Amino acid sequence: MKRTEIAIIGAGPAGLSCAVEAARAGAKVTLLDENLKPGGQLFKQIHKFFGSREHQAGTRGFRIGEQLLKETEELGVEVLLNAAVYGIYEDKTLAYIKDGKDYALQADRIVIAAGASENALAFPGCTLPGVMGAGAAQTMINVHRVLPGKKILMVGSGNVGLIVSYQLMQAGADVVALIEAAPQIGGYGVHAAKIRRAGVPVYVSTTIKEVIGEEAVERVVITSLDEKWQPVPGTERTLEADTVCLAVGLSPLTELAWMAGCEFTFIPPLGGHVPIHDENMETTLPGIYVAGDITGVEEASSAMEEGRLAGVASAESLGYYDEETAKALKDEIWQRLNSLRTGPFGEGRFKAKIRQLQARRQLA
Amino acid sequence: MMEKKGVLYQGFPSMEELEKSPGVPSKDRIRKGPVACIECVQEIPCNPCEEACPYGAIKVGKPITNLPVLDQDKCIGCGNCIAACPGLAIFVVNGAREKAQISFPYEYHPLPKRGDTVDCVDRSGKVVTSGRVLRVVKAPNYDHTAVITVEVDQAYIDVVRSIKRLEGSDDE
Numbered sequence: 001m002k003r004t005e006i007a008i009i010g011a012g013p014a015g016l017s018c019a020v021e022a023a024r025a026g027a028k029v030t031l032l033d034e035n036l037k038p039g040g041q042l043f044k045q046i047h048k049f050f051g052s053r054e055h056q057a058g059t060r061g062f063r064i065g066e067q068l069l070k071e072t073e074e075l076g077v078e079v080l081l082n083a084a085v086y087g088i089y090e091d092k093t094l095a096y097i098k099d100g101k102d103y104a105l106q107a108d109r110i111v112i113a114a115g116a117s118e119n120a121l122a123f124p125g126c127t128l129p130g131v132m133g134a135g136a137a138q139t140m141i142n143v144h145r146v147l148p149g150k151k152i153l154m155v156g157s158g159n160v161g162l163i164v165s166y167q168l169m170q171a172g173a174d175v176v177a178l179i180e181a182a183p184q185i186g187g188y189g190v191h192a193a194k195i196r197r198a199g200v201p202v203y204v205s206t207t208i209k210e211v212i213g214e215e216a217v218e219r220v221v222i223t224s225l226d227e228k229w230q231p232v233p234g235t236e237r238t239l240e241a242d243t244v245c246l247a248v249g250l251s252p253l254t255e256l257a258w259m260a261g262c263e264f265t266f267i268p269p270l271g272g273h274v275p276i277h278d279e280n281m282e283t284t285l286p287g288i289y290v291a292g293d294i295t296g297v298e299e300a301s302s303a304m305e306e307g308r309l310a311g312v313a314s315a316e317s318l319g320y321y322d323e324e325t326a327k328a329l330k331d332e333i334w335q336r337l338n339s340l341r342t343g344p345f346g347e348g349r350f351k352a353k354i355r356q357l358q359a360r361r362q363l364a
Numbered sequence: 365m366m367e368k369k370g371v372l373y374q375g376f377p378s379m380e381e382l383e384k385s386p387g388v389p390s391k392d393r394i395r396k397g398p399v400a401c402i403e404c405v406q407e408i409p410c411n412p413c414e415e416a417c418p419y420g421a422i423k424v425g426k427p428i429t430n431l432p433v434l435d436q437d438k439c440i441g442c443g444n445c446i447a448a449c450p451g452l453a454i455f456v457v458n459g460a461r462e463k464a465q466i467s468f469p470y471e472y473h474p475l476p477k478r479g480d481t482v483d484c485v486d487r488s489g490k491v492v493t494s495g496r497v498l499r500v501v502k503a504p505n506y507d508h509t510a511v512i513t514v515e516v517d518q519a520y521i522d523v524v525r526s527i528k529r530l531e532g533s534d535d536e
Contacts, residue, residue, distance in 0.1 A: 047450065048450035048509075049450060050409060050450050051409055051411075051428075052409070052411050052428050053412075053415060057410060057411065057412045057450060058412035058416075058448055059507075060507060060508075157375075169472065170473075183373075184372040184373060185371070188408055188451065189371035189372070189375065189377065189405060190406070190408070190449075190450075190451025190452065192371070192375030192376065193452075193487065194451075194452050195375070196488055197376065197486070197488070197489050197525050198472075198489055198526070199489030199490075199528070200489065202375045339427065339428050341409075342407075342409055342427050342428070342429045343406075343408055343409055344406065344407055345408055346409060346429070
């Protein structure tokens with residue numbers, strides 16, 4: 001059986017950052033991803049990132065991805081692509097399929113950085129071609145350079161909905177409206193301002209009633225919601241659209257952590273059931289770590305910092321760092337991570353993450 | 365339906381929110397010459413503007429969620445901050461001449477050309493006046509964010525923040 005010291009599942013921002021840190025410490029690292037290319041969602045982020053210099057703020061997301069990839073190459077990280085991990089078994093043995101063949105990989109440490117998947121929304125007409133996740137539309141335009149439609153209705157005003165609306169216009173589409181069921185816009189005002197001055201109307205307290213079309217999306221009926229989130233009769237409006245993009249949140253991809261036997265806790269602001277972990281990102285199973293959106297949905301910058309934490313901590317546990325060196329590195333990362341979780345948009349996540357860490361202490 | 369005002373409801377800051385913002389210069393200062401107008405009214409973790417300013421006129425400090433504070437006497441309106449802001453929320457306005465000049469970030473194709481007459485839009489995307497393009501700057505360190513300067517009537521100095529997107533493609 002193939003062996004490695006640290007096996008990382010998922011080559012997105014968290015997994016790549018983890019690989020870089022662990023390999024820099026000297027560990028033998030194997031990074032597995034089910035996709036044909038590494039990077040997760042990072043290579044479709046064509047906008048400039050927020051944060052500070054340490055978070056590479058002002059740099060477009062895909063360039064951060066290119067830098068991480070270069071570092072993994074220089075550090076000799078083994079990257080297995082088109083490799084879908086489908087199970088974690090005893091003695092930290094991973095099972096994966098690559099090129100139609102079944103393989104096993106035995107690791108001393110495992111880091112699960114599987115990410116998250118887009119939530120769907122049910123309404124009459126939601127199965128018509130042209131209704132898709134906003135992330136899917138973003139992949140089409142920024143990775144495959146295919147425009148999903150010319151007239152888009154965006155559902156959801158979190159940063160994903162706002163940013164993808166902007167990028168759809170950059171790709172040449174029109175966004176006929178962005179609707180949000182809550183009474184307020186969820187994402188950053190500066191992202192909303194970009195699409196407003198480009199002429200996109202934003203309707204809060206509004207939801208989708210139905211999508212009309214023979215073979216594909218042709219029209220969308222939207223309706224206002226009252227304070228109790230109930231449709232207000234008589235407020236229906238019909239918009240011409242050929243595409244409906246859903247940006248209604250993400251859910252952590254936790255299957256492998258469940259299967260391995262990690263203990264979970266339920267924290268709705270993080271996306272629901274999330275694996276319990278400690279300050280080292282180690283789960284309730286010794287030697288199995290988590291990082292990125294699987295631990296609770298945030299954004300790429302936090303995912304990269306969590307990946308670095310898991311990388312340093314797993315390398316330390318294998319003896320590649322003494323306690324003092326590792327502590328200094330981890331303290332720096334925690335400072336950067338905490339600074340991303342401040343302010344009106346970060347505070348909720350900060351508190352939720354504390355609950356997650358407390359759940360670990362209660363078990364101990 | 366009455367639309368509630370403000371960034372949380374409309375998606376762009378209201379005049380009241382802008383007046384309270386420490387990144388927005390005074391009317392007197394705007395009349396004296398070019399100056400940055402930082403329309404960043406929410407405490408988000410972000411500070412590239414601080415580092416982009418060669419004159420030390422923008423301060424975020426710690427915590428990183430502080431709103432950027434503009435020192436309007438230090439700012440000369442060079443516009444280095446415009447393309448550095450990931451939120452595309454910084455503008456440079458100049459009220460010192462007969463016509464008002466407004467510089468803004470722009471990331472769509474095609475780009476307008478110097479001398480073009482363009483439809484100028486307010487923060488809600490509504491076309492409010494026409495203007496003339498004075499400059500289109502595409503510096504390498506702007507990383508594909510163009511900075512466009514338009515000239516409009518003085519009455520629109522606080523109103524115009526972009527142009528209507530153009531049809532077609534760049535003929536380069």
